[in-house]
Amino acid sequence: AQSVTQPDIHITVSEGASLELRCNYSYGATPYLFWYVQSPGQGLQLLLKYFSGDTLVQGIKGFEAEFKRSQSSFNLRKPSVHWSDAAEYFCAVGSNSGYALNFGKGTSLLVTP
Amino acid sequence: NAGVTQTPKFQVLKTGQSMTLQCAQDMNHNSMYWYRQDPGMGLRLIYYSASEGTTDKGEVPNGYNVSRLNKREFSLRLESAAPSQTSVYFCASSAGSDGETQYFGPGTRLLVL
DSSP, X not given: OXXXXXXXXXXXXXXXXXXXXXXXXXXXXXXXXXXXXXOTTOOEEEEEEESSSOSEEEOGGGOEEEEEGGGTEEEEEESSOOGXXXXXXXXXXXXSSTTOEEEOOOEEEEEEO | OOOEEEEOSEEXXXXXXXXXXXXXXXXXXXXXXXXXXXXXXXXXXXXEESSTTOOEEOSOOTTEEEEEOSSSBEEEEESSOOGGGOEEEEEEEEOSSTTOOOEEOOOEEEEEO
């Protein structure tokens, strides 16, 4: 079954520093991969997605992610983090349940001054 | 457009009580989903409806039932609530094909005593 693993439960970065959140997937064919962000007490918002084509994907809020088939990874990056980026980040992959998604357990990002 | 709306926002139940969580979308989407979110577990699929008139079980369907009332509405029912169903419930919708973005509602926070 398709699945994703987010190895880091919590990450702390300083404001202005670069960020990389890791995501590894398990999938038999070309996966559909997503990154969502959840601010406290809110629903999930799509940051970016990959399903074909260019392996470097640009998203909203200055985020990008790179699909690496050889490493089964889809890591999320941002060159300079802002305090407002503090949130929970979820990586997800398309599942066998219709068009539902399988989510990772999330990475909580804390941004320090 | 409102996107995906959920009611209620917050609910407290006693063990054994029943309730229905309501979800509606105004994006003319074919597919709708119910997920639950628990700390450290990410989002897990309860039920989904790939198209109007169809519903299927997801990863954690026990203790729940669903109804796809029409193309817009997808409700989740707890017949006899248990403390293990204390969670945050998210409804989502998508156009209904591979790689399509899922749009999430704001969530319903349920506490079962």
